[in-house]
Amino acid sequence: EKSLANIRNQIEQIQSGIAMKNDEMGTELIDQLTLEERDLLSRLNPEITRLKEKFLSCKNSRIEIETRKEELENNLSTNLMRRQKELEAIISSADSKTLPVEVEAKEQELKESKRTLDEATTVLKANVDAINAHTRQMEQLKKQRDDLKALEANLEQTVQDGAKDLEQLMSSRSTYLVKQDECMKKIRDLGSLPADAFETYKRKNKKQLQKLLYDCNEQLKQFSHVNQKALDQYVNFTEQREQLQRRRAELDAGDEKIRELISVLDQRKDESIERTFKGVARHFREVFSELVQGGHGYLVMMKKKDGDAGDDDMDEDAPREADPEGRIEKYIGVKVKVSFTGKGETQSMKQLSGGQKTVVALTLIFAI
Numbered sequence: 001e002k003s004l005a006n007i008r009n010q011i012e013q014i015q016s017g018i019a020m021k022n023d024e025m026g027t028e029l030i031d032q033l034t035l036e037e038r039d040l041l042s043r044l045n046p047e048i049t050r051l052k053e054k055f056l057s058c059k060n061s062r063i064e065i066e067t068r069k070e071e072l073e074n075n076l077s078t079n080l081m082r083r084q085k086e087l088e089a090i091i092s093s094a095d096s097k098t099l100p101v102e103v104e105a106k107e108q109e110l111k112e113s114k115r116t117l118d119e120a121t122t123v124l125k126a127n128v129d130a131i132n133a134h135t136r137q138m139e140q141l142k143k144q145r146d147d148l149k150a151l152e153a154n155l156e157q158t159v160q161d162g163a164k165d166l167e168q169l170m171s172s173r174s175t176y177l178v179k180q181d182e183c184m185k186k187i188r189d190l191g192s193l194p195a196d197a198f199e200t201y202k203r204k205n206k207k208q209l210q211k212l213l214y215d216c217n218e219q220l221k222q223f224s225h226v227n228q229k230a231l232d233q234y235v236n237f238t239e240q241r242e243q244l245q246r247r248r249a250e251l252d253a254g255d256e257k258i259r260e261l262i263s264v265l266d267q268r269k270d271e272s273i274e275r276t277f278k279g280v281a282r283h284f285r286e287v288f289s290e291l292v293q294g295g296h297g298y299l300v301m302m303k304k305k306d307g308d309a310g311d312d313d314m315d316e317d318a319p320r321e322a323d324p325e326g327r328i329e330k331y332i333g334v335k336v337k338v339s340f341t342g343k344g345e346t347q348s349m350k351q352l353s354g355g356q357k358t359v360v361a362l363t364l365i366f367a368i
Contacts (some may be wrong), residue, residue, distance in 0.1 A: 004069070007128060011062065014135055018055070019137060024145060024283055037151060044144065051137050058130040072120070080113075277301055283367035288338065291363055294354070297338030297346070303330050335358055 025048075085107060199207060227233075281299040288297040338360055339344035349357060 014131060017138060021141065051134065055134050060128055062127050065127060068120065080345060120182060277334050280367050284363055287366045288363045291359055294342040295340045296342060298336040300337060302333040302335055304332055
């Protein structure tokens with residue numbers, strides 16, 4: 001019973017240790033492990049699973065043994081002890097004849113109890129051995145976990161060192177980029193270089209190049225008043241001048257086409273206006289002759305003549321000469337000249353009475 005109590009305490013300690021190890025093993029470390037460590041972890045996971053299953057089976061066996069032990073204890077306390085008392089009473093009251101038979105029966109029962117106890121002891125020993133094996137395996141797993149933690153610490157240190165090196169490299173890169181910009185600016189300030197400039201000085205060492213640079217700078221001081229970018233400026237301005245000339249030629253061609261189009265449209269517009277006016281004037285003469293017997297009237301287009309308004313008294317049915325301007329702005333209005341008697345001079349609208357103006361208005365409407 002003392003051994004069983006100790007074993008129970010050990011089992012509880014092992015279970016608490018297993019729970020702690022399971023909690024520690026729940027931490028994700030795969031992302032920070034190398035390929036070899038990941039392979040080792042993948043090989044150990046099935047072994048851990050198998051050991052867990054074996055541990056559960058041992059735990060179940062232990063529970064069954066404890067249950068069996070409790071049953072035996074209960075049986076011992078309830079049945080066997082009472083049976084012992086009964087046997088003692090029987091022995092005390094039995095005679096010498098029935099005692100050997102009962103002794104043999106009791107010895108047989110004792111042998112069976114011993115055999116059952118031996119079987120339980122064997123099972124308990126097997127369980128203890130299994131628990132010890134699991135304990136050793138847990139110690140091995142703990143050692144492997146410690147190794148992995150140490151490896152993780154080394155990897156973190158390596159990452160930190162790499163980050164520091166990267167920062168130093170980025171700083172150096174920034175410095176070199178600034179120097180590169182300065183050198184490119186100096187190259188641009190030099191202006192245009194000959195095609196063989198790099199091949200000529202490629203095989204010279206640094207001292208020779210510095211001496212040549214010093215001599216060139218001394219020579220350039222004599223030409224400090226000369227514009228060193230004159231050639232580049234001349235090339236740029238020549239290209240701009242050619243582009244502007246091409247643009248001007250295109251604009252001149254477009255302007256010429258637009259002027260031609262405007263001239264054609266003005267000519268068509270003038271022809272349309274004159275054609276319409278001639279038709280209205282002809283119908284006006286015909287309608288006025290029908291409304292006023294013996295009278296006659298006609299319409300006159302008023303045009304500009306040297307900045308003043310003038311009358312175009314020519315026959316509206318006759319062909320007109322082309323106006324050099326070719327624009328509608330030369331027309332300023334229409335004048336009506338009528339004669340109700342057919343004799344004498346024609347009269348304008350200002351000289352007519354109200355009824356005559358009404359007749360002229362009706363004639364114009366009918367003519368249109």
